[in-house]
Amino acid sequence: MIRNNEAEKINHYKSIRLLEPLSVLQSREKSKITRLNRNSKIFKTIIKAIQDKKGENIISLDLRKIPEASADFFIVCEASSTTQVKAICDFIEHEVKEKCDEAPYKHEGRTALQWVLIDYINVVVHVMHPEARNFYKLEEMWSDAESQMHD
Secondary structure, eight states, X not given: OOOHHHHHHHHHHHHHHHHHHHHHHHHSOOOXXXXXXXXXXXXXXXXXXXXXXXXXXXXXXXXXXXXXXXXXXXEEEEOSSHHHHHHHHHHHHHHHHHHHOXXXXXXXXXXXXXXXXXXXXXXXXXXXXXXXXXXXXXXHHTTTSEEEEXX
């Protein structure tokens, strides 16, 4: 049986754990970009970087009209090998830093290189193996978004 004092400690710990994501958002630096669109410099830079490294099936999803969306745009592409996934991701980060003076807020998936996510706050880039893309079906999940192919 849990004593009252122990129960209070557990509840306190749970409330801290629940508040952690919110405190992270408060310290998150705001992007310098306002009113992002497909003609924005960061958007064009990302698309060109993917194309330069031969990323395939590049699609952008405009999420601005979807209230639940955490970003304005998703850019999704695929790469045929882990080497190409890494090359595309490295080049995107290099080009965006060089041309837009923006560093990613966060990136995930660089260990396995099956699906790498690069978060620029307003734009989230997904570089995926075809199998991962087929399995997770991001375009279907966000089918309410306006999509555009970039060849």
